[in-house]
Amino acid sequence: MNANQASASNPNGPSGDGAAAGGASPTFSPLYQQIKGLITQSLESGEWKPGEIIPSEVELAARYKVSQGTVRKAIDELAAENLLVRRQGKGTFVATHNEDRAQFRFLRLLADDGAEHPHISKLLECRRLRAPAEIARQLDLKPADPVVLIKRLLQFDGVSTVLDEIWLPGAVFRGLTLERLSDYKGPLYAMFEAEFGTRMIRASEKIRAVAAEPSVAELLGVPPGFPLLSVERVSFTYGDRPVEVRRGWYVTTGYYYQNDLS
Amino acid sequence: MNANQASASNPNGPSGDGAAAGGASPTFSPLYQQIKGLITQSLESGEWKPGEIIPSEVELAARYKVSQGTVRKAIDELAAENLLVRRQGKGTFVATHNEDRAQFRFLRLLADDGAEHPHISKLLECRRLRAPAEIARQLDLKPADPVVLIKRLLQFDGVSTVLDEIWLPGAVFRGLTLERLSDYKGPLYAMFEAEFGTRMIRASEKIRAVAAEPSVAELLGVPPGFPLLSVERVSFTYGDRPVEVRRGWYVTTGYYYQNDLS
DNA sequence: TAGTGGTCTAGACCACGTG
DNA sequence: ACGTGGTCTAGACCACTAT
Numbered sequence: 001m002n003a004n005q006a007s008a009s010n011p012n013g014p015s016g017d018g019a020a021a022g023g024a025s026p027t028f029s030p031l032y033q034q035i036k037g038l039i040t041q042s043l044e045s046g047e048w049k050p051g052e053i054i055p056s057e058v059e060l061a062a063r064y065k066v067s068q069g070t071v072r073k074a075i076d077e078l079a080a081e082n083l084l085v086r087r088q089g090k091g092t093f094v095a096t097h098n099e100d101r102a103q104f105r106f107l108r109l110l111a112d113d114g115a116e117h118p119h120i121s122k123l124l125e126c127r128r129l130r131a132p133a134e135i136a137r138q139l140d141l142k143p144a145d146p147v148v149l150i151k152r153l154l155q156f157d158g159v160s161t162v163l164d165e166i167w168l169p170g171a172v173f174r175g176l177t178l179e180r181l182s183d184y185k186g187p188l189y190a191m192f193e194a195e196f197g198t199r200m201i202r203a204s205e206k207i208r209a210v211a212a213e214p215s216v217a218e219l220l221g222v223p224p225g226f227p228l229l230s231v232e233r234v235s236f237t238y239g240d241r242p243v244e245v246r247r248g249w250y251v252t253t254g255y256y257y258q259n260d261l262s
Numbered sequence: 263m264n265a266n267q268a269s270a271s272n273p274n275g276p277s278g279d280g281a282a283a284g285g286a287s288p289t290f291s292p293l294y295q296q297i298k299g300l301i302t303q304s305l306e307s308g309e310w311k312p313g314e315i316i317p318s319e320v321e322l323a324a325r326y327k328v329s330q331g332t333v334r335k336a337i338d339e340l341a342a343e344n345l346l347v348r349r350q351g352k353g354t355f356v357a358t359h360n361e362d363r364a365q366f367r368f369l370r371l372l373a374d375d376g377a378e379h380p381h382i383s384k385l386l387e388c389r390r391l392r393a394p395a396e397i398a399r400q401l402d403l404k405p406a407d408p409v410v411l412i413k414r415l416l417q418f419d420g421v422s423t424v425l426d427e428i429w430l431p432g433a434v435f436r437g438l439t440l441e442r443l444s445d446y447k448g449p450l451y452a453m454f455e456a457e458f459g460t461r462m463i464r465a466s467e468k469i470r471a472v473a474a475e476p477s478v479a480e481l482l483g484v485p486p487g488f489p490l491l492s493v494e495r496v497s498f499t500y501g502d503r504p505v506e507v508r509r510g511w512y513v514t515t516g517y518y519y520q521n522d523l524s
Numbered sequence: 525t526a527g528t529g530g531t532c533t534a535g536a537c538c539a540c541g542t543g
Numbered sequence: 544a545c546g547t548g549g550t551c552t553a554g555a556c557c558a559c560t561a562t
Binding site: 105106202204207233 | 463472495514521523
């Protein structure tokens, strides 16, 4: 990686820009974006694992042969995307789903008074089967590829509130069993990143109001036809690869889904 | 605003930091945060109006007697908060609800196929009354203070999909009538910022699934008891002052509420 | 005392949009 | 050709955390 983009040599990026040369648009890519890519690679490859500290800005600047300011900007963006966490005086760390309130990021259910209540998870089943067409499409698999299906119930203050159906690609989550799930303490996503090296980066949800189907209603302890929040989530890992489909039904009596538009 | 924080003179902020001196925490506030505050003041005071261009970075640096990099960082954050919009080669502009897809930011309803459909607004009524206790609380008003209540229906592809009850502080929205509402073309928030100088910065929503009340059901053309998405929004303007309470009921058949966790 | 991230500056050059 | 934002550098100093 050349040093001086500013002096004379460097009309475009130092490192390869990814693809075919030719007459298309110049595809200018700033240095810090390329550094960002290199750091992301190290995260993805597991060189730095969740919770661990990464090299200091000065070290990274030396390693990539750029100024500290440039790696700084790269890290800034990765921190804004919740991939890294900066701690003044200590260092920069790989984000994890274990600690902080990283949990609320993915389950934004609050009690009517605005408080965040704890919940417990009741595992109902964990099966391996062939992907239904729709799930395969969403997970970017071939139809009938192996998948894992987890069903669970979340109880808030002892009341069944959320029923989840979680679909995972079987190839990635090899060896995932109900027993291993029950043994693990902490959030599901923390287990996924610790035991399967798969970290959920972002998710996209489709939210609807639906009438409870009889089977769902029974598990949630509400009458059939009861209005439920239907939350269909697709979660993505590095490279925007989908690695989870989650279908949830929320009883929003006494609790609500909190969303901030900003 | 003193120049050199870096040299000798300036152990803490140049301008006043807001409050009482004394033994409490030093309340260190970086220069760029103070610049951010000054820029926000100019936005709030209307010195630069929505859609207008603001002075260039170099000009602002001269005006505040700081380096360009410092105003740059201030503007960066304001742009991230959607208060300003940067356009390379042209300048920096005050954000507005008129253009772009600033609309989707506040009405994230998509068709099942993921497409963003246009909608038309049917105004049902616009009344002035005394604030109910709950509304007064949310708008930070005294009970029985004057408020404006707007009811409207949004139709997607000719189908009634959203019923909104919009509560506004009467003191701010003086002279708002059904006629003025009907005359205005474009999004409601665009009208608010253009005609009443009140710009919505961020909003907080509580989402639930509810059974349609008879009166609501009739307006939306669904049977009573039909599952609806209930969206209760409080919108805030500069200084995090609440200036709108909006209660919406969404029919999520053929459409869904899109939310991204990132 | 030493190391980390955080702030601030000054100056150079690049990419973009106008004349 | 010029002005705007965007990138990159180099160096100084500040604030926080650990030892």
